[in-house]
Amino acid sequence: MTPSEEVLSTACGLAGFPAGGARLLRAHSNSVYLLPSADVVARINGNDHAGLRAQASLALTRWLADNAVPVTEPALDHAVEVAGATVTFWQYHPQPRRERPAARYLGKILRRLHALPAPPFPLPDYAPLIGLTSILASGATATVLSGADRRWLKERAEEAIGEYQGLRTVLGRGMVHGDAYPGNTLWSGDEVLLGDWDEAAIAPRELDLANIVQARRFGAREAGIEEFVHAYGHDPRGHPLFEALVRMRDLHTLTGYIRRAQRGDRIAHTELASRIRSLRDPAVTTRWIST
Known part of the structure; x- marks a missing residue:
């Protein structure tokens, strides 16, 4: 066991x-x-x-x-x-044998979520890249990251956090899901539900929109992104804070793969190495894979 x-x-x-x-x-x-x-x-x-x-x-x-x-x-x-x-x-909620809910469903849910008043209990402030910076600071990554990669990630994380802290939100701060992407949606009959609320926080609302654009790394189609922003009712693309959050999401996705690689997961180790290569060299256009 x-x-x-x-x-x-x-x-x-x-x-x-x-x-x-x-x-x-x-x-x-x-x-x-x-x-x-x-x-x-x-x-x-x-x-x-x-x-x-x-x-x-x-x-x-x-x-x-x-x-x-x-x-x-x-x-x-x-x-x-x-x-x-x-x-x-x-x-x-057993999932039917059909495609995962389209991104437009998520856009509608987030529009409703962001319109709510503050909940009647406190939520933590969003801590940017806390998982990645914590694991890099622990010194426990030597078995899965080279010294050069570890230093590079640490520098990129510090730069990203500094950039985030210096930029203005257009949508305002409020309650966010924190990990909003179609992979956290489920069918319930003909309705779509949003799950996995462990990262809910108070943050710039743009945070909940960044994942959909960052999903280009995974082959997300532009038509789906257009449907999402239309359903949400605001197109954040081009805003400095939003673009910074998309770049932060690239780094954020590495955290789980580092942990899995530390546990000996070879598939996760391979994907981690592939993602770091593409981040370090923008000329590398390798499609990221969710494993």
Whole structure:
């Protein structure tokens, strides 16, 4: 039994959900398991998570659902702490055999989210690139990053943070999802829900729009980007802060791959190396792959 499976088994026992037949759906920054006999999804967050604490994400999604924002909702109203990890349980939405929701659905959800008043509880201020800078400062990356790559990433992160802090927001500061991209959307019948609220924060609202444009790295089509900005009701492209946030997103995506590579994931190590090469040399046009 792997460490995450041991955490899952203990957490399920404490929460009253059957762990038998659990199936791993995703293992990146978090581990996500389906509990098929309960129609529940369990999310395991490590202690180094730098966004909104998992417990707070439960309260937030309940409040958002009450305010007509289509979100995934908890199956249990409290988190379970096990061996330094935080486990939350969520309603399961089986996905039909059709394409992932288009970016325009996300644009509509974000438009509704950004129009809401502040929630009745505090959210943390967005800490730019906190995951990447923390892992680079730890000195634990020697097995997956060369000294030159580590220094280069550290310098680029510092430059990006300084640029971000000196630029003005056009859309204003407020509640943001923090990791808004189509991969965090789900079908629920004919409705689309937005999940994974662990990084919700107070930040320039442009932050929630940056992922869609940055997804060009993954082959996102321009038509989809146009549909997204039309659905949201504002085109941020060309604004200095927005363009800085897109560049920051490039760096942000490396964090999970560094962690996975440190755990011995060779696929993640290969993708990490490919992304760094393309960032260091703009002439390299390698398409990024989500693994």
